[in-house]
Amino acid sequence: MIEIRGVSHAYGDRRVLREIDVTLPERRIGVIGANGSGKSTFARLLNGLIVPDEGEVRVDGLDTRSDAPTIRQRVGFVFTDPDAQIVMPTVAEDVAFGLRRQKLSREETDQVVAKQLASFGLSEHADHPAHLLSGGQKQLLALCSVLVTDPKILVCDEPTTLLDLPNTRRVLDLLSTVSQRVVLVTHDLDAVLAYERVLVFHEGTIVFDGPPADAVDHYVSLVT
Numbered sequence: 568m569i570e571i572r573g574v575s576h577a578y579g580d581r582r583v584l585r586e587i588d589v590t591l592p593e594r595r596i597g598v599i600g601a602n603g604s605g606k607s608t609f610a611r612l613l614n615g616l617i618v619p620d621e622g623e624v625r626v627d628g629l630d631t632r633s634d635a636p637t638i639r640q641r642v643g644f645v646f647t648d649p650d651a652q653i654v655m656p657t658v659a660e661d662v663a664f665g666l667r668r669q670k671l672s673r674e675e676t677d678q679v680v681a682k683q684l685a686s687f688g689l690s691e692h693a694d695h696p697a698h699l700l701s702g703g704q705k706q707l708l709a710l711c712s713v714l715v716t717d718p719k720i721l722v723c724d725e726p727t728t729l730l731d732l733p734n735t736r737r738v739l740d741l742l743s744t745v746s747q748r749v750v751l752v753t754h755d756l757d758a759v760l761a762y763e764r765v766l767v768f769h770e771g772t773i774v775f776d777g778p779p780a781d782a783v784d785h786y787v788s789l790v791t
């Protein structure tokens with residue numbers, strides 16, 4: 568479970584999150600709000616990519632300030648820009664990189680990678696240079712490489728921005744069925760309609776926290 572207590576955060580002298588207090592036990596949580604409202608900063612706090620200036624973020628009781636390496640194993644993060652997280656030359660090697668801590672044999676690693684790539688429709692690209700994939704294929708690879716590490720929680724920051732309609736559906740379907748708990752930051756309001764809980768950010772605070780349809784109504788009322 569993720570707990571955020573009294574969290575504020577600034578970049579330089581610009582305060583972008585103010586006094587956030589929220590506990591996130593649900594399995595599917597959406598985060599929506601206007602550009603610059605603080606959603607990505609909030610998402611990055613959840614796995615210790617950003618440590619808050621004030622307050623604390625805890626994952627299963629561990630503090631992101633002191634336990635970031637452990638927390639990053641538990642909380643997988645998918646960036647908007649897949650180039651930010653594809654680290655190996657080929658597609659298969661990138662997925663295998665996520666398995667390096669598991670001490671599998673070469674054959675076992677190859678099997679897991681092949682299965683994972685097949686479930687993402689990436690098998691035919693296994694030996695291709697990752698940087699030559701399309702933007703959408705890179706996004707699928709980034710998600711594939713994070714999920715293979717089997718995190719307990721998956722935080723996704725606008726993971727469908729680069730995707731066409733079939734791949735958007737593929738990713739959203741996947742996010743609704745994976746065993747991980749999911750926190751999804753998105754501008755796709757339909758994507759969170761089946762979620763249990765949706766947070767609406769506005770100017771660095773959570774202005775609504777509740778069922779998705781009401782959250783979307785609230786967000787729309789803010790901008791119209």
Ligand SMILES: Nc1ncnc2c1ncn2[C@@H]1O[C@H](COP(=O)(O)OP(=O)(O)OP(=O)(O)O)[C@@H](O)[C@H]1O
Nearest residue numbers: 578579583600601602603604605606607608609768
């Ligand atoms: N590394 C940074 N340095 C300085 N300012 C930043 C940095 N990252 C974000 N900001 C600023 O913090 C504010 C909140 O940004 P954030 O990315 O958290 O918003 P967001 O709600 O995710 O926006 P978007 O929907 O456009 O992705 C913005 O005004 C942004 O310009």
